[in-house]
Amino acid sequence: MTYSLNLEKRGVALRGLTVDLQGKRILDDVDLEIEPGEIVALLGPSGCGKTTMLRAIAGLQPPLRGDISVGGKIMTKVPPYQRNVGMVFQNYALFPHMTVADNVTFGLRMKNVAAARRDAVQTASLAMLELTALRDAYPARLSGGQQQRVAIARTIATEPSVLLLDEPLSALDKKLREGMRIELRALLKKVGITAIIVTHDQEEALAIADRIAVMDRGRIAQIGTGAELYHKPNSRFVADFIGYMNYFEGTVGIQTGGLLDITIAPNLSIRAPSAQTIREGERVSVGVRPEAIRLAPQKQASVPGINAVPAQLVSKEFLGVVTYLRFEDDSGIERMVIRSGEDHDLAVSDGARCWLQWPEQASIVIAA
Amino acid sequence: MTRSSMPSILQITTFGVLLFMALPNLLILVISFNSAATLAFPPTGLSLKWYANVFSTPSFAVGIKQSLLLAATSCAVSMVLGVLASLAIVRFRFFGRQAANVFVMAPLFVPEIVMGIAMLLWANTVLFISNTAVLVVLHCLIVLPYVVRLVVANLQGMDPNLESAAMLLGARPHQAFLHVTLPLLGKGLLGAAVFAIVMSFHNFTATMFLVGNSPTLPVAAYQYIRTENDPTVAALSTLTMLGGILAVYLMEKWIGLERLVR
Amino acid sequence: MRQRLVPYLLVVPSFILIVTLLMGLSSVLGWSLDDGTGSGATFAQYESLVTNASYRRFFTSSLWLAGVATAVALVLGFPAAYYMETKASPRQRKLIFAALLAMFLSDYVLKMFGLVLILGRTGLVNKLLLWLGVTDEPFRLMFNEFGVLVGLISGILPYMILSLNGVIARLDKRLQEAAALLGAAPWQVFLLITVPLCVPGILAGTMLSFLLSLNSFVTPMLLGGGRVDMIAVFIFDQSINLGNLPLGSAAAGILFLISAAAILALTVAGDRFHRRFQR
Numbered sequence: 001m002t003y004s005l006n007l008e009k010r011g012v013a014l015r016g017l018t019v020d021l022q023g024k025r026i027l028d029d030v031d032l033e034i035e036p037g038e039i040v041a042l043l044g045p046s047g048c049g050k051t052t053m054l055r056a057i058a059g060l061q062p063p064l065r066g067d068i069s070v071g072g073k074i075m076t077k078v079p080p081y082q083r084n085v086g087m088v089f090q091n092y093a094l095f096p097h098m099t100v101a102d103n104v105t106f107g108l109r110m111k112n113v114a115a116a117r118r119d120a121v122q123t124a125s126l127a128m129l130e131l132t133a134l135r136d137a138y139p140a141r142l143s144g145g146q147q148q149r150v151a152i153a154r155t156i157a158t159e160p161s162v163l164l165l166d167e168p169l170s171a172l173d174k175k176l177r178e179g180m181r182i183e184l185r186a187l188l189k190k191v192g193i194t195a196i197i198v199t200h201d202q203e204e205a206l207a208i209a210d211r212i213a214v215m216d217r218g219r220i221a222q223i224g225t226g227a228e229l230y231h232k233p234n235s236r237f238v239a240d241f242i243g244y245m246n247y248f249e250g251t252v253g254i255q256t257g258g259l260l261d262i263t264i265a266p267n268l269s270i271r272a273p274s275a276q277t278i279r280e281g282e283r284v285s286v287g288v289r290p291e292a293i294r295l296a297p298q299k300q301a302s303v304p305g306i307n308a309v310p311a312q313l314v315s316k317e318f319l320g321v322v323t324y325l326r327f328e329d330d331s332g333i334e335r336m337v338i339r340s341g342e343d344h345d346l347a348v349s350d351g352a353r354c355w356l357q358w359p360e361q362a363s364i365v366i367a368a
Numbered sequence: 369m370t371r372s373s374m375p376s377i378l379q380i381t382t383f384g385v386l387l388f389m390a391l392p393n394l395l396i397l398v399i400s401f402n403s404a405a406t407l408a409f410p411p412t413g414l415s416l417k418w419y420a421n422v423f424s425t426p427s428f429a430v431g432i433k434q435s436l437l438l439a440a441t442s443c444a445v446s447m448v449l450g451v452l453a454s455l456a457i458v459r460f461r462f463f464g465r466q467a468a469n470v471f472v473m474a475p476l477f478v479p480e481i482v483m484g485i486a487m488l489l490w491a492n493t494v495l496f497i498s499n500t501a502v503l504v505v506l507h508c509l510i511v512l513p514y515v516v517r518l519v520v521a522n523l524q525g526m527d528p529n530l531e532s533a534a535m536l537l538g539a540r541p542h543q544a545f546l547h548v549t550l551p552l553l554g555k556g557l558l559g560a561a562v563f564a565i566v567m568s569f570h571n572f573t574a575t576m577f578l579v580g581n582s583p584t585l586p587v588a589a590y591q592y593i594r595t596e597n598d599p600t601v602a603a604l605s606t607l608t609m610l611g612g613i614l615a616v617y618l619m620e621k622w623i624g625l626e627r628l629v630r
Numbered sequence: 631m632r633q634r635l636v637p638y639l640l641v642v643p644s645f646i647l648i649v650t651l652l653m654g655l656s657s658v659l660g661w662s663l664d665d666g667t668g669s670g671a672t673f674a675q676y677e678s679l680v681t682n683a684s685y686r687r688f689f690t691s692s693l694w695l696a697g698v699a700t701a702v703a704l705v706l707g708f709p710a711a712y713y714m715e716t717k718a719s720p721r722q723r724k725l726i727f728a729a730l731l732a733m734f735l736s737d738y739v740l741k742m743f744g745l746v747l748i749l750g751r752t753g754l755v756n757k758l759l760l761w762l763g764v765t766d767e768p769f770r771l772m773f774n775e776f777g778v779l780v781g782l783i784s785g786i787l788p789y790m791i792l793s794l795n796g797v798i799a800r801l802d803k804r805l806q807e808a809a810a811l812l813g814a815a816p817w818q819v820f821l822l823i824t825v826p827l828c829v830p831g832i833l834a835g836t837m838l839s840f841l842l843s844l845n846s847f848v849t850p851m852l853l854g855g856g857r858v859d860m861i862a863v864f865i866f867d868q869s870i871n872l873g874n875l876p877l878g879s880a881a882a883g884i885l886f887l888i889s890a891a892a893i894l895a896l897t898v899a900g901d902r903f904h905r906r907f908q909r
Contacts (some may be wrong), residue, residue: 020463060532080535087536093529097551106547107537158537295490382713386726389733389787392744441676446647453644460637468641474648478655479845479889481862482882485869486654489879493657509651512644548844570737573847573862577870586739593743593852602747605740605801612735616728 005124007193010071010161012057017066019052026052028218029066034162036071039188039195040223041205043241044215052197053215054164057196059083070161081110085165086155086193091171092147094139100150101126101135107158125157128191144172145180156191163188165197169204181207202242214238236285236366245287245364246335248309248322252282259360262286265331270307272363285366290324290338292362295345296355307363308355311335313348327356392573393609400602418603425600438500439568442507443561449508450515451557455545457516458523459531461603472516475509483509484577491578500582501523510571513565518563518623522556559623566615570608655886662879667746675880688864689884695775695860696843699782703790703839704832706783711794712824733788742781742852749777773855781849786839793838797831799826830900837896841889843846 012034019027027049034040042050055061057068058297059080067076075083095103104125108118126132129149139147148168155163168176168184185208188195197204200309205212206226213223214237222229222238236247250264255274262284263269272286288307298310311327314334323346327335336354339345403413422428450472456462475483483506491502523585530552534544550557572586579587585608593601665672679685707846714726733741747769748754756768771777809819825832847862854860861881869878 058532060536080532081538081540083536084538085536087533089533091527091529093527093533095530095534095548095552106534106539110534110537110543110547154533154537162530254388333562378709378713378717381706381709385710385787385791386729388706389784390729391754392741392748392784393733393736395747396740396744396885409717446823449644449647452640456637456640456811462634462637465637468645470646472641472644475651477893478651479841479862479882479885481845481847481865482658482889483651483656483885485865485878485882486651486658488654488869489657489661489875490650490654505647505650508647512647516644570735570739572737572739573845576866586737589737590739590852591741593739593746601740601743605724605743606735607670608737608740609732612732612737615735616731619731620728 005121005128005156005191006159007191008071008161009155009192009194010173011036011038012162013067013069013194014053014057015067015069017053017056017068018064019049019056019061020064021052021061026218027056030218030220032213032220032223034194034196036194037192039185039197039208041209041212042196042198042215043202043205043212044221045104045241046102046200049218050200050214050215051166054087054166054196054198057162058085058087058164065297070098074236084158084160085162086158086160088148088151088155088166088168090167092139092145092151094150094154096139099136099138100131100142100153103139103150103154104131104157106154111158121157125153128156129153129187145176148172148180152187152191156193160226160354163191163193163195164285165195167198167200169201177204184208206242214241219230230289231364233287233364233366236287239287239364239366244290244336244338246290246293248286248288250284250286252278252280252284260365262365264309268309270309270363271360272365273361275365279366282289287364287366288362289364290336290359291340291357293335293337293356294358295325295337295348296357298353298355307360309335310353311356312353316346316350327354330354393605396602396605399599400606401404402599402602405598408473417606418599419600422604422607423598425592427583427592428585428600428604431583432581432583435569435585436509438503439565440502442511442568443564444513445504446508446511446564447557447561450512450560451553454516454519454523458520459528473513476513480510480571481572484574487574488577499578499582503575503578503584506574507568507571510574511567514567515560515564518560519553519556522553522560522623526552555622558561559619562615562618562622566612569611649703658879658882658886660879661875662883664876664879666876675876676884678877679880679884685864685881688859688861688881691859692844692861695778695782696840696859699779699786699843700790700836700840702779703783703786704836707787707790707835708794708828708832710799711791714791715795715798730788730791738785739848739852739881741784742848745777745781745784746772746852749780772853773851773857775854775858777853778850778858778860781853782846785846785849786842789842790835790839794828794831797828801827830903833896833899833903837892843890845885859893 012032014030014032017027017030017032018025018171022058023096030053032187041193042053044050052061056063059075059078063076064153067074069075070083070085075085095106098106101122105118105122108121113121123132126135131146131149131153134146134150139150142150144238148171152163169180170182180203188208197205197208208228211223211225212229214221214229216237224241229238234240236245239245248262248264248270250262250270253261253263253269255261258272258274259270260274260278261271264286270286278284296308309329311329314326314328317324317326322338322340325339325345325348327337329335337345398411400418401414401416402411402416403417404411453468453472456464457472487502487506487509489500491497526549530548531544534548535541539547542603570586571584572590575584576587576590583591589601589604662675663671663673665674674711714723718726725886746753750756751768751770753771755771760768771780805827806819806823809823810816816821820850827857845862847866850856850858850860850863856863862885865878865885867879868874
């Protein structure tokens with residue numbers, strides 16, 4: 001008889017979650033709603049509270065206030081060993097004195113699951129993570145990738161309602177890490193479990209997660225798909241954390257035909273798609289991604305309908321697939337342009353003056 | 369001074385120092401196999417009779433039994449106390465943690481002779497307590513700081529995530545301790561236990577105040593040296609040296625010598 | 631709430647044990663202040679220990695002997711520790727290390743007995759000297775301060791070397807190399823770079839050795855033969871052999887204070903050293 005793991009997809013909800021550690025506020029009134037079966041990444045710099053959030057969900061860190069619910073059931077006061085929440089630690093925390101098989105059945109033994117069922121679950125978990133051949137090996141003999149699979153097999157064998165992963169790829173070397181991103185996502189989708197993954201690497205978050213929650217100083221700055229965060233960041237913090245952004249500060253002028261007119265210098269204005277919350281006369285930042293900008297020679301007049309700012313080329317940095325072009329505009333601010341491959345914009349020579357142009361739709365208005 | 373003469377001076381000093389420390393032991397070794405009844409050197413003939421004499425001397429036979437019993441008991445008690453206290457100190461953050469750490473180390477700050485008289489006076493204030501029980505308390509006090517120090521070092525070297533991982537897999541705290549912490553700590557604990565036994569077995573100064581009519585081995589040896597003059601003590605010394613070498617070997621195997629002293 | 635109590639419950643058994651020691655120490659204090667009536671307190675015992683020259687001798691003589699023994703052990707121990715950490719092969723090192731530890735763990739009483747065999751009237755040294763014809767009369771090498779000093783040094787050397795070892799092992803070799811490249815001769819490197827960086831280990835080893843010597847009982851008994859005054863012998867004689875518990879307790883109290891002060895001084899000095907050089 002083959003046993004198939006009984007993994008139900010459950011949602012996770014945090015309401016007003018607040019955590020203090022040694023008198024310092026680590027999580028500040030966090031609300032978060034995760035759909036059943038969804039993969040959510042918590043992304044942020046170190047010290048933003050992402051690992052603490054994971055430990056709070058696991059029950060390893062009691063919150064000061066707020067509630068954690070899994071599958072609609074409030075878990076805040078449930079001890080970790082009764083929460084049925086799986087966690088893959090940053091260093092995997094495999095028990096060094098147990099074989100792969102014993103690591104995998106540890107949870108079942110703790111719960112006094114009958115031997116027959118235990119063997120069946122063990123077989124199923126090992127098979128799902130392609131570890132059957134390594135069942136009698138000790139963790140110290142395994143590669144980083146194999147250790148990670150054992151850590152996942154060990155948690156899913158207990159059929160958790162949600163899987164937490166703390167920087168799961170950071171223990172691997174760089175080359176392997178990039179390959180493992182896609183593999184890990186495929187694996188989580190195959191298991192079909194709700195997963196929360198903590199990372200400080202934006203590319204990792206983009207590659208693995210369905211949605212990303214960007215965290216800043218104990219709060220969720222913004223949550224959304226990778227494309228949403230990239231194209232519609234709600235703050236400079238989010239915009240800067242994912243990719244590079246050029247900013248133009250200005251005052252909002254008139255709105256015409258769904259476009260805002262923003263004055264950034266006495267004789268210079270740029271246009272952006274209008275946003276509901278922005279009022280006339282307000283100070284705003286306009287963000288433009290470096291790859292949205294194209295170059296036009298200075299002598300050519302600005303093309304109507306397209307934003308244009310004059311600037312002088314300072315340096316060109318060839319990085320293979322792309323080239324970074326650093327400009328300085330008339331007020332001395334650095335402007336970054338990224339062009340790829342054999343783009344004809346790359347013909348521009350050092351010290352040349354150009355127009356930096358981009359379509360209105362590429363302007364992102366961010367409240368200052 | 370030329371460069372080549374530097375290491376040789378260093379070498380001579382080092383080996384001189386080592387010889388100075390080892391010479392008493394080496395001499396004892398030779399004399400213990402000597403057939404002559406006086407503690408004279410050089411030896412006149414080979415004999416094992418002094419070894420037989422060790423076990424037929426009543427005070428030594430009693431002393432060995434007494435010391436082993438005392439060492440085993442105080443080792444067991446202080447291991448339990450020490451492991452519990454170490455767990456609190458390493459695995460928990462609580463008010464007074466640093467103070468607790470210092471408090472447990474307190475016996476290290478008390479000179480042995482003072483500890484001896486202190487425990488003698490303490491025994492007089494407590495009614496109905498046997499001499500042996502007081503000795504156990506004294507020896508636990510002497511070993512506890514070493515046990516805590518070694519166990520704390522071992523616990524600190526262990527990944528705390530392992531216990532968290534066990535609990536998330538459904539292990540209750542005591543199960544996590546039994547199935548994960550304890551087995552991983554195993555060798556470190558054995559090493560600490562050997563150290564505790566050795567420290568207790570050889571304690572003399574503080575013990576002397578409390579032995580009464582059934583002296584421990586070091587006390588018996590001391591009394592013997594002061595009255596008799598034959599190589600029986602040399603044979604006894606050789607035997608305890610063997611014990612010491614075994615202890616060093618076990619500790620090297622279980623915790624590593626470097627970890628023990630640093 | 632229950633969770634918060636767990637660490638306290640874990641330390642309680644150890645606390646109870648330590649409390650017995652504190653009770654004992656307070657009994658010592660109580661006896662030292664005893665005025666014979668059972669109700670009042672007096673500092674008379676302490677006063678006589680300080681003012682009576684024959685009592686004071688026990689302290690001054692102990693401090694002097696412990697100081698000399700420690701100084702000699704440092705001078706002998708440093709080169710040995712240095713050699714073993716920097717020049718010895720890993721195999722040699724392990725062997726020396728094991729030998730040191732065996733010494734450290736060997737029975738103190740029996741070690742002193744070994745020294746008696748070496749220093750006695752018919753001991754190894756005198757036999758050798760007579761045989762070589764250096765002298766016709768055996769030298770008196772024990773039952774005097776010399777014998778006690780040899781015993782103390784032999785007892786503390788393992789502690790000293792092991793303490794020094796720790797710091798020497800952690801020395802950054804590149805600092806010595808840098809000094810040499812800047813033109814320092816080997817002895818200058820040693821005096822100006824190596825020794826100052828070893829200060830924490832030197833302090834720790836010195837203090838430990840000093841206290842062990844100061845508190846020594848077996849050595850003055852076996853190698854001093856009762857002719858060399860040391861505090862531990864005084865305390866034992868007064869409180870056990872002569873039944874003068876108040877005087878013995880007061881002496882124990884002073885010894886405890888000296889030890890505590892020394893440990894405190896070491897902690898403060900170590901702290902300052904760290905604060906100065908480490909961020």
